[in-house]
Amino acid sequence: MAKLNIYEALRVSHEVQRTLCRRLVRSPVDETRRRDLYRELKLELAAHAAAEERFLYAPMLMDDMGLNSSRHALAEHHEIDECVEKLGKLEPEGEAWLTQAKKLSEEVHHHLREEEKKFFQVSGKILKAGQKEELALKYLKDYERMKLELAG
Template sequence: MNIFEALRQSHEIQRELSEKLLQTSGDTPERHELFKQLKNELFAHETAEDRYFYIPLMMTDSGLNITRHALAEHHEMDEMIEELSETDFSNPGWLAIAKKLSDKVHHHLKEEEHSFFQQAGKILEQKQKESLAQQYLAEYKKYKNLNKDSLT
């Protein structure tokens, strides 16, 4: 498995969770659970992806711009997660923020898969792509397990 295949696995989970979250309403257990799952997925993925995809790319001149752009988008998603965490789940504005987050997640994943991955594919060597996938998956699993029960 290479880094791109490993990242795509989490991308599919993120798409599914963000779409399901938008189908919820009010301060329901379902909304709480889906938000917790999405928050956990985004955190584990972003942390591992930053360390084992974007930082290696950042070390090259040709990878610097895509890395800056991606990290800025990660920060924007983090801020929306924080805003959702601080907003009452029954607040009508909660769903509007969740919609903005879902749109940002979908935009970011599409951009990665249709642009960044192609550029990174030219920068990274085959052995590096495989090694980064193993490191990414180990870090991703560690953070998924660490945060599974502690996120609300």
């Protein structure tokens, strides 16, 4: 049986993020429900980004071929962080909240699409099969640790 590689491990979190974004944008005007979904998405995004940056982006930054795409992906993580921060400052019942939630969802979906269609291909040419499996294990361990730490 083949071992899990870094891309398969990341796609699991990507699907969670997509689902949470859809639920957030479609949620009825209910302050408690929206705050809960926001916290869940914020936690997922932060844990995923931290582990992904350590165990996919960092190795890619070490190779000239991966430099530009890694920098771009890091910049998108920063943009997503800013959207999360802005959303957290808004009242969940307001129209501005829904507008910002949609912006966040669009940013997340764009990033995931680009990462899966472009970044994974570039990094796939750089990383060896054994590295991809080793990075998956390290990513998953750190992802779970970060989720626990961030949930506090």
